[in-house]
Amino acid sequence: MKIVSVDAMIIDAGNPTQGRNTWNPIVVRINTDEGVSGFGELGIAYGRGYRAGFGILQDFGEVIIGEDPMKIEKIWEKIYRSTFWGLGGGTVISAGMSAIDIALWDIKGKVLGVPIYELLGGKTNDKLRAYASQLQFGWGNDPTVKGRDQMILPEDYAAATKKAIDDGYTAIKVDPIAMSDQLPKGKGPWQTRGVLSNKQIQVAYDRIKAMREEGGPDLDIIVELHSYTDVVSSIQVGQALEELDIYYFEEPCSPLNSKNMLEVHKNVNIPIASGERIYQRTGFVPFLEDQSIQVIQPDVCLTGGISETKKICEMGHAYDCAAQVHVCGGPIAKAAALQVEAVIPNFLIHEHHKWALDPKGRETCKYDYQPVDGYYEVPDKPGLGQELTEEAIKNATTATVK
Template identity: 60%
Template sequence: MKITSIDALQLPSGNKGATTRGAWSPVLVRVNTDEGICGWGEAGLAYGKGWRAGRGMIQDFAEQIIGMNPMNTEEVWETIFRKTFWGMGGGTVVSAAMSAIDIALLDIKGKALGVPIYQLLGGKTNDNLRTYASQVQFNWGSDITKQELVEPEEYADVTLRAMEEGYDCVKVDPIIVPDSSGKSWNIRGPLQNHVIKTVYDRVAAMREAGGEDLDIIIEMHSNTDTMAAIQIAQVLEPLRIFYYEEPAHPLNVENFTEIKKKTSIPIASGERIYTRQGFRQFFEKRLLDVAQPDLCLCGGLSEAKKICDMAWLYDSNVQIHVCGSPISKAAALQIEAAIPNFLIHEHHQRALNPVNRSTCKYDYQPENGTYKVPDLPGLGQEPTEDCIAKADIVTVAAGMKYMK
């Protein structure tokens, strides 16, 4: 079997805010073969700024691997890493392109062998995957009007709505949305008292509404610095926080060292940490109680399995970071089925959006806060024909590098 061509697609998103940081522009890859089997993958740049660069990098890397055997996933990964020059440089865009291609190759391999990807990763260890409602500060549901919650009562209400759907765990960023006072809202320390009080009041309202059986994950999106992260952690400790995600940016590991010393709350990160090299120092310094590799950013399913195995060695649990199209979700479910240190699955508010859900053939959704793992060959997911027809596609093929 040989790779004959590679398509880089930008999906129609239905997002009118395409010029904003919160724009939604999923980028997929389709790897085509001479045996008629194709595989799908995703670059983890659907949000923020970077999707154009990711799609361009997929095209550049495609040139290097046309003609290779897609079943030889390690060889293809090493070829991209070592023979493209920038593959060894790493970073968000490079790793996103590598990830998309690798996921597509595992999809091909699973389809060719007639087995789901989890069988290629060691077989099923988990089936009923505990799931949490993610980013409830942006409300919860498939049809919402208000998208940023402000008052503590709103945080209590959204918690109850998620619990009514069967979730016993929610994730919230309690500091990203300013309060209604009109005062300055600086979220890097030292923090003003009204900021600290607002954060505490919001989470306390969630704890009271959810009771002691609810787990609450606190997300900082790396927007806080070390001092602010410590201040927030210390004030929230009495509210029994499940874990504390991205309390500071991961570019300086010593910032995490300082935060880890100052709080008993478990620390999590990984969305902006790439490949084994990126995670290594965090594990060696025992800074991550919960590792959160994003399959569409960390180097793909092949690389994520290695990262999860490293996490196991350091008694770190794993919550795959998921914020993309249904392709990224399907990939996450496959690896979560296989790894023994799986903790919980992330079900993002974006995953409830009808436009996002309609891009792919299967609408996998949790039931009573739990996911079942798909058993179809490969990823068990692919875009609809209508979605592909509407996508902006660039193809790289032998002798014809780019064609619309």
């Protein structure tokens, strides 16, 4: 079996492909001379970078033409060692490697007639607990707030919490400082780095307190800061929120410096989580060695694919770190994360992003996997268990390498 062509595709999920809050997945399809194709996703469906992601799939696609797709580790090493930039890692390089690696695992599972988790060692977890992610945008497909474009008041956050609980979730995640307390959006100063004012800290506290009161003591609340904060400001926020029983504290400062993360860990009595912007095994080493994070969050579509994510989670297991595979992509990204999480013994919880609720995004793939009462079943179809629809492929912006 040989790889004969590679299709790089920007999927139309109903959003303009520009701007911070865009969400249009970038997918690779690897095609073989025996008619078996595999799908993988590149994790730059949002933020600024989709053109680079689309391009790297074409560049790396040229590298793998003619290879045996069943030799996944060999191909990963070829891209890593022979492309010059592979050894440098980083967002775009690792994301391209991720998409290709996922597609190769999809091919292998299809050829052998088993889901990927069987090839990774078999299930450790039969059901996967999920949390409702990014409640600062509300929850569900209907706006949480009426007549304005952002969540401001504590009661807004309580209302989003109630929606998630009504959907069966026992855990939620929110960024309590992403949205200013003033309208219109962006009006007034809202500095999140350096020393925060008492007012800013109070705004964050009041929002989380409202969520805690709505959810009660049994609701697990994850607080994420998206690295909008630095060491000083994240410690201020974290210390203020400690009494509200936070499940873990995500990306409190830059993911580029483990010593900064360690300083937050030493001063905030909440487990620290990070990983979506840490790439490949080498990127996680300093955070594991100094034990600055307690929950590792490798993104399967950004850190090097299924192969690398499994290895990173195993490294974390050796340091007593729990693992939550980061997911902020399309249905293919979700399926890849579920396959890994089914296997790893240090699995903690699965991220179910608000964008994953969008009907247009869900319609781009053949199967609509959604949690039931806050838990996922793992897809048991051969390979990844997910594919683009013919309609999505037809409407995609596609570049093919042969």
